[in-house]
Amino acid sequence: ETGVTQTPRHLVMGMTNKKSLKCEQHLGHNAMYWYKQSAKKPLELMFVYNFKEQTENNSVPSRFSPECPNSSHLFLHLHTLQPEDSALYLCASSQEREGRYHYGYTFGSGTRLTVV
């Protein structure tokens, strides 16, 4: 496989459930990201991992918990979500150099999350 793969494509969960989103990149990139896309709003950066280290947590509620076990895999663990968390969650990767240069972001197809 090539590119950035996200699973599952669709997820419906209750407010008391615990679930995880998975992202895998096959591009050899050194940085990975979680973005949230809600209707009528720009994409919002949630988390940044560079060389497996979390370098950004954009004031995201603790009910979202990221995990990056290696440079190819990224997870977003979800628990006790709210209906307003329903959105398209997108994973991306890039090859960054010296914190001021990258060669373009590659996005996955996203997970459409519905919280009921």
Add this chain to the structure above:
Amino acid sequence: KQEVTQIPAALSVPEGENLVLNCSFTDSAIYNLQWFRQDPGKGLTSLLLIQSSQREQTSGRLNASLDKSSGRSTLYIAASQPGDSATYLCAVWGGADGLTFGKGTHLIIQP
């Protein structure tokens, strides 16, 4: 805080027309700018990446320009086709804080 604005928010034109999508950003201290397209319910597909030292990039019928000092970029689409219908997103990168996106231009090309 960086803000990205895209104009127009929506555009509908007949097939074959040339068109221009606009993007502006408030903080000119960026390293690069990237244009994406997004089809309904799908992820983002990268179209063009312009580094801060570049003025424009071309790919097929697409041409993107960057005027970093004035905080503006344009995406030019030549000879539009129905398959070009999508939402076009502009994003700027200022370093370790990831890309900052505009809300996008929703484009419809009428057959």
